[in-house]
Amino acid sequence: xxxxxxxxxxxxxxxxxxxxxxxxxxxxxxxxxxxxxxxxxxxxxxxxxxxxxxxxxxxxxxxxxxxxxxxxxxxxxxxxxxxxxxxxxxxxxxxxxxxxxxxxxxxxxxxxxxxxxxxxxxxxxxxxxxxxxxxxxxxxxxxxxxxxxxxxxxxxxxxxxxxxxxxxxxxxxxxxxxxxxxxxxxxxxxxxxxxxxxxxxxxxxxxxxxxxxxxxxxxxxxxxxxxxxxxxxxxxxxxxxxxxxxxxxxxxxxxxxxxxxxxxxxxxxxxxxxxxxxxxxxxxxxxxxxxxxxxxxxxxxxxxxxxxxxxxxxxxxxxxxxxxxxxxxxxxxxxxxxxxxxxxxxxxxxxxxxxxxxxxxxxxxxxxxxxxxxxxxxxxxxxxxxxxxxxxxxxxxxxxxxxxxxxxxxxxxxxxxxxxxxxxxxxxxxxxxxxxxxxxxxxxxxxx
Amino acid sequence: xxxxxxxxxxxxxxxxxxxxxxxxxxxxxxxxxxxxxxxxxxxxxxxxxxxxxxxxxxxxxxxxxxxxxxxxxxxxxxxxxxxxxxxxxxxxxxxxxxxxxxxxxxxxxxxxxxxxxxxxxxxxxxxxxxxxxxxxxxxxxxxxxxxxxxxxxxxxxxxxxxxxxxxxxxxxxxxxxxxxxxxxxxxxxxxxxxxxxxxxxxxxxxxxxxxxxxxxxxxxxxxxxxxxxxxxxxxxxxxxxxxxxxxxxxxxxxxxxxxxxxxxxxxxxxxxxxxxxxxxxxxxxxxxxxxxxxxxxxxxxxxxxxxxxxxxxxxxxxxxxxxxxxxxxxxxxxxxxxxxxxxxxxxxxxxxxxxxxxxxxxxxxxxxxxxxxxxxxxxxxxxxxxxxxxxxxxxxxxxxxxxxxxxxxxxxxxxxxxxxxxxxxxxxxxxxxxxxxxxxxxxxxxxxxxxxxxxxxxxxxxxxxxxxxxxxxxxxxxxxxx
Numbered sequence: 001x002x003x004x005x006x007x008x009x010x011x012x013x014x015x016x017x018x019x020x021x022x023x024x025x026x027x028x029x030x031x032x033x034x035x036x037x038x039x040x041x042x043x044x045x046x047x048x049x050x051x052x053x054x055x056x057x058x059x060x061x062x063x064x065x066x067x068x069x070x071x072x073x074x075x076x077x078x079x080x081x082x083x084x085x086x087x088x089x090x091x092x093x094x095x096x097x098x099x100x101x102x103x104x105x106x107x108x109x110x111x112x113x114x115x116x117x118x119x120x121x122x123x124x125x126x127x128x129x130x131x132x133x134x135x136x137x138x139x140x141x142x143x144x145x146x147x148x149x150x151x152x153x154x155x156x157x158x159x160x161x162x163x164x165x166x167x168x169x170x171x172x173x174x175x176x177x178x179x180x181x182x183x184x185x186x187x188x189x190x191x192x193x194x195x196x197x198x199x200x201x202x203x204x205x206x207x208x209x210x211x212x213x214x215x216x217x218x219x220x221x222x223x224x225x226x227x228x229x230x231x232x233x234x235x236x237x238x239x240x241x242x243x244x245x246x247x248x249x250x251x252x253x254x255x256x257x258x259x260x261x262x263x264x265x266x267x268x269x270x271x272x273x274x275x276x277x278x279x280x281x282x283x284x285x286x287x288x289x290x291x292x293x294x295x296x297x298x299x300x301x302x303x304x305x306x307x308x309x310x311x312x313x314x315x316x317x318x319x320x321x322x323x324x325x326x327x328x329x330x331x332x333x334x335x336x337x338x339x340x341x342x343x344x345x346x347x348x349x350x351x352x353x354x355x356x357x358x359x360x361x362x363x364x365x366x367x368x369x370x371x372x373x374x375x376x377x378x379x380x381x382x383x384x385x386x387x388x389x390x391x392x393x394x395x396x397x398x399x400x401x402x403x404x405x406x407x408x409x410x411x412x413x414x415x416x417x418x419x420x421x422x423x424x425x426x427x428x429x430x431x432x433x434x435x436x437x438x439x440x441x442x443x444x445x446x447x448x
Numbered sequence: 449x450x451x452x453x454x455x456x457x458x459x460x461x462x463x464x465x466x467x468x469x470x471x472x473x474x475x476x477x478x479x480x481x482x483x484x485x486x487x488x489x490x491x492x493x494x495x496x497x498x499x500x501x502x503x504x505x506x507x508x509x510x511x512x513x514x515x516x517x518x519x520x521x522x523x524x525x526x527x528x529x530x531x532x533x534x535x536x537x538x539x540x541x542x543x544x545x546x547x548x549x550x551x552x553x554x555x556x557x558x559x560x561x562x563x564x565x566x567x568x569x570x571x572x573x574x575x576x577x578x579x580x581x582x583x584x585x586x587x588x589x590x591x592x593x594x595x596x597x598x599x600x601x602x603x604x605x606x607x608x609x610x611x612x613x614x615x616x617x618x619x620x621x622x623x624x625x626x627x628x629x630x631x632x633x634x635x636x637x638x639x640x641x642x643x644x645x646x647x648x649x650x651x652x653x654x655x656x657x658x659x660x661x662x663x664x665x666x667x668x669x670x671x672x673x674x675x676x677x678x679x680x681x682x683x684x685x686x687x688x689x690x691x692x693x694x695x696x697x698x699x700x701x702x703x704x705x706x707x708x709x710x711x712x713x714x715x716x717x718x719x720x721x722x723x724x725x726x727x728x729x730x731x732x733x734x735x736x737x738x739x740x741x742x743x744x745x746x747x748x749x750x751x752x753x754x755x756x757x758x759x760x761x762x763x764x765x766x767x768x769x770x771x772x773x774x775x776x777x778x779x780x781x782x783x784x785x786x787x788x789x790x791x792x793x794x795x796x797x798x799x800x801x802x803x804x805x806x807x808x809x810x811x812x813x814x815x816x817x818x819x820x821x822x823x824x825x826x827x828x829x830x831x832x833x834x835x836x837x838x839x840x841x842x843x844x845x846x847x848x849x850x851x852x853x854x855x856x857x858x859x860x861x862x863x864x865x866x867x868x869x870x871x872x873x874x875x876x877x878x879x880x881x882x883x884x885x886x887x888x889x890x891x892x893x894x895x896x897x898x899x900x901x902x903x904x905x906x907x908x909x910x911x912x913x914x915x916x917x918x919x920x921x922x923x924x925x926x927x928x929x930x
Contacts, residue, residue: 014697025713032716035723043726050732061746090574094546094566098728112560113548113567115727117802119833121546121566123715123809124574130712138704153693234696238594241700245590250481252575253582257488259572260545260565264495268563269503269550272528276552277510280525283871284515312871339568346570356572363571370570 005177009143018142019185022135026189029128030196033086036127037197040081040097047076047098048411055406063401067314070391076100076411077383079376082367082418083199084208088129090368094121098411099380103391105324106384107275107332110377111268128193129362132212133355134248136186137219141244143178144223145236147171148447153233167447175224182216207365207420214429215358221436228443247355255349255356263342267335271328278327282320294319297326304396315396336374343370351428361425367418379414449624453617457625458632465595465633474591478637481587485578486644489538500530500549504887512883518862518870519877520780523854526554529843529888531561534830535652535660539645539667540581542831545573547839553847553888555784555854558791561840580641581825584671585818586707589678592634593699596682598692599626600927605692610929619924623683627920631679638675642668659895663828666899670828673909674821680916687927706816711809718808724801730794737790744783752779769865776867777858784851792844799837806833813905817912820905827898827905834901835893846888853885 009015055073062069079097096114124130148171151157164170190209199205226239282290288306295302307313350356363369394404465471507528514522531549548561566573576582600622603609612622649660682699689695725733742751759778760766768775813820826832857877866875899906 014701021709025709028713028716032720035720039723039726043728046726046732047728050728054732091566091569091571094564096727100728108552111562111567113562113564115560115724115730115798116546117719117724117805118543118546118564118836119802119806119809120715120719122543123712124576126712126716134708138708233693234597237696237700241590245587249576249586250578252572253578254484254488256569256572256575257485257492257578259570261488261491261495264499265563265568266499266503268568269499269528269530272550272552272562273503273507273510276526280521281514283521284517312869342568343570346572355575359574360571 002173002177005174009174009177009181014142018139019181022131022139023185023189025126025135026128026131026185027192029126029131030086030189030193032125033089033127033193034196036089036093036125037081037083037086040085043098044078044080044411047078047100051076051409051411055409059401059406065314066391066398066401067317067395069401070103070395072102074100074102075383075387075409077380077414078411079372079379079414080416082204082416083197084204084366085368086197086199087127087193087208088362088366088368089125089127090129090363090366091370091373092368093125095370095373095376097376099376099383101380101384101387103384103387104318104321105275105279106381107271107325107328108279110380110384111271128189129359131189132186132215133358133362136182136216137244137248139185140178140182140216140219140223141237141240143182144175144220144227145240146233147174147178147223147227148230149227149233149236152230161448168444171227171444171447175220179220182220183213186212186216203420204365204418207422207425208362211358211361211365211425211429214426214433215354218354218429218433218436221433221440225436225440225443228440228447230443230447247353251353252356252359255346255353259342259345263338263345265335265338267331267338271331271335274331275324275328279320279324282323287316290319290323291316293326294322297322298392301392301396314398318392318395336377339370339374343374352432354429354432357428365418365420365425367416372416376414383412449618449620453621454625454628457612457617457622458629461599461626461629462632465629471595471633474594475637478583478587478591479640481578481583482580482637482641482644485580485583486538486641486648489541489579490648492541493533493535493538496549497533500532503550504528504530508887511887514879514882516873516876516879518872518875519777519854519857519881520555520870522882523555523780523851526552526847527850527888528552529839529846529890531839532890534835534892535649536645536663536667536829537831538648539579540825540829540831541577541579542826542829543833543836544831545569545577547836551843553843553850555780555851556787558788558795558844558847561843580645581822581829584638584641584674585822585825588634588637588675589703589707589818591637592630592675592678592682593696593703595633596626596630596679597686597696597699599630599683600687601689601692601695604690604929613929619927620921623687623920623924623927626686627676627679627683630682631676634675634679635672638671659892662895663830663898667825667828670821670824670906670909673913674817677817677909677912677916680920684916684919684923687923706818710812710816711819711822714809714812715806718805721808722801722804724798724805730798734787734791734794737794738787741786741790742783744779755779755782768867771864773859774862774864774866777855777860777862781852781855781859784848784855788844788848795840795844802833810904813908814911817909820908820912823905824902824909827902828895830892830898832898832901834898838893839890842890843888850885857881 051074058069058072062072077099079099081092081097085092094114094116096112099110101109146153148157151160160170161167190212194201194205222243223240226236226243287308291306304315307315346356347360350360360369364371511525511527514525529551531547533544537544545565548564550563551561552559600609603612613619645664649664681702685698686692686695689698739746742755743749744752756768756775759771759775760768763771765771809819810823813823823832827834861877862875
């Protein structure tokens with residue numbers, strides 16, 4: 001019987017057409033992911049090359065003035081995306097993966113955005129994540145909406161109900177055929193993804209697979225629930241598409257609107273102004289006061305004195321720059337807290353909305369979510385501080401630039417520790433799926 | 449074709465729709481959605497504009513509070529441009545959430561426009577944003593399809609179609625009548641949107657100039673056209689399908705393809721085929737070209753050295769200290785001019801590349817009325833790509849003029865003896881100069897330009913209208929009653 005059900009299933013032109021369409025888009029998604037990774041790799045090469053030439057040129061011109069040299073020099077920190085990012089690009093198209101900073105005031109540099117086409121951002125990435133989150137559910141709907149109704153409408157249901165021992169079992173067999181086809185497609189796409197993008201078969205990849213599987217199971221459960229209402233095909237199609245529209249577009253978009261309105265981030269603009277005023281206004285304020293504040297921050301440098309009497313000194317200059325960061329730090333931390341809050345609220349809400357949950361989950365597994373970017377900003381702080389502490393004493397003592405081993409200053413890479421929290425990742429989807437299936441079976445028991 | 453018959457059929461369709469159970473929950477859901485998106489669009493507009501103008505003012509006060517100082521210090525002190533939202537952005541948020549909102553304007557350096565909503569978002573933004581326009585563009589077509597898929601096919605299925613035809617109604621009257629009935633139902637849902645907007649816009653003090661009202665009218669018009677096309681298409685599909693079920697599946701397929709698949713795929717393809725440079729690449733190219741032109745940081749740069757010689761020659765003096773103006777200001781003015789020109793050239797090239805990326809999805813407007821309406825709606829709401837590019841240009845223009853003004857002040861008022869450095873209290877100009885410079889004012893993109901940019905979409909919409917009307921006429925000769 002299984003073979004016949006397969007045959008019957010593939011006889012539908014709509015099924016074949018939509019399968020082909022999804023496969024094509026899935027492959028396109030993988031290629032787009034590949035392009036994203038290649039682009040990142042090229043940017044890494046470019047920044048490495050650039051940093052080398054940039055340091056060489058500036059050292060040539062400003063070798064006797066360490067303070068001036070470090071005014072110009074930029075150092076790169078790269079948040080190299082994991083290969084899995086090719087499957088779920090997430091936020092890493094809008095958030096930069098490379099920070100290229102001078103040792104001056106960091107708050108004025110670290111929020112600089114990447115060059116991106118806003119129209120492309122609005123349309124959204126067509127990565128494999130999109131295909132899984134949006135299109136596979138639609139495919140499931142196409143497979144499932146007339147599971148029972150087509151038999152009733154074609155008049156074959158009466159035959160089936162006298163011939164089979166259990167009507168429910170027959171329906172479940174039909175469902176399993178569709179499940180197998182869909183899983184085969186899912187595994188096929190992930191397999192091609194592995195071949196093209198070349199990621200390792202580690203726990204993150206496995207988590208990606210399991211999360212996807214649970215999500216697909218959820219959609220099967222929803223479709224089965226609607227089928228179990230035993231209405232006609234038109235009703236099922238309209239209902240399922242509406243559920244899809246609500247879950248995949250309206251609800252997440254509405255929640256996003258709510259978040260944007262509820263938690264605006266004026267702190268971002270405040271930080272911008274504070275870092276500027278914190279530094280620039282020091283040109284006109286008491287020099288000694290600035291230096292005292294600087295030495296409160298870095299008591300280890302106090303021996304360099306107060307450079308009084310001089311109109312300008314690099315010591316004073318960098319102390320002023322430091323004040324920009326120190327004055328903006330409070331607002332900057334507030335902004336960070338606000339963004340964490342947004343993240344937290346999204347995550348809590350997503351427990352109840354599978355589409356949101358899988359999107360955030362994919363991004364987290366692939367290290368392309370907003371929490372990963374915040375971690376990158378924190379690492380940028382540490383990187384910048386390390387550079388400062390290295391160069392401050394050399395600037396203050398006006399050490400010769402030629403004594404520095406500039407070849408050591410290659411772009412650095414952040415360490416990503418992508419760990420999978422299995423419970424938080426899978427439980428919400430499993431709970432939703434089981435609940436919907438229980439309802440579905442309750443209604444399906446009364447199928448006539 | 450009799451007018452009474454058309455009206456009769458339209459009215460019958462209308463009454464029938466309200467007799468069914470579906471229409472009430474649908475209307476309730478639609479109203480809730482619209483109210484929520486109107487409320488959220490409006491609060492977002494108000495909150496953001498309040499925040500942004502507040503900080504614009506704060507930045508200005510900070511600028512004006514500066515004491516007497518060297519003008520070059522002020523050039524670096526710089527100022528900010530915060531992008532204000534256009535009132536109609538509460539209707540259609542367009543690409544605004546994906547564009548930066550604040551930029552620091554200082555001498556020598558073109559900073560990026562930062563803090564887009566997308567960069568502050570948790571990734572949920574990728575599901576889209578709920579705005580009134582979004583509801584009209586994506587949900588309304590579905591509603592039209594739901595309400596109209598069985599308009600003709602149901603009559604055929606239960607045999608009433610034959611009776612109507614026998615009683616003297618022509619096919620054309622039936623098709624047009626049903627389309628009108630369907631359109632009337634949708635307009636019933638659309639009018640509250642216009643009223644809501646009207647309410648919000650009149651509540652706006654001062655800012656709601658004639659420009660806004662023209663745009664408002666155009667928005668009403670293009671959506672009305674859009675709904676008309678959809679009604680005609682729905683009824684045509686229904687009339688040419690043997691069964692209601694088939695009509696519904698066809699219509700849902702059309703919706704999925706045109707609203708979900710095509711826009712994203714065409715944009716993705718555009719980006720795939722016209723990759724844009726990375727930031728490092730972009731910046732290093734500019735830096736390289738600027739250095740080639742003349743590197744003001746290089747003490748032995750031939751360009752600046754020969755310029756110095758010619759300036760000294762022209763004034764017949766032997767050193768820059770003897771010039772009648774401050775040479776430092778002069779050099780910086782030249783440097784600013786060169787680097788700005790080079791930057792502008794590369795930025796324009798980048799924007800042209802973005803436009804190339806967008807061109808594919810713009811062209812799809814010809815086959816996809818959803819895309820046409822989307823583009824027009826964004827342009828009319830002042831939230832499209834062109835408006836953003838325009839803001840960037842305005843900010844850069846202001847930055848350039850500010851830097852050059854400071855260089856001029858330095859040339860005129862700072863002693864020629866002070867050729868380097870800008871610290872200290874001795875070589876300064878009065879603080880009254882700071883308040884004399886006007887603050888950055890963001891001018892909204894003009895209506896004519898917005899419309900000119902979206903001419904293709906406008907043409908497409910009109911063509912679609914004509915095609916739909918022609919399609920109905922054609923069908924009325926071909927359609928069969930069984």
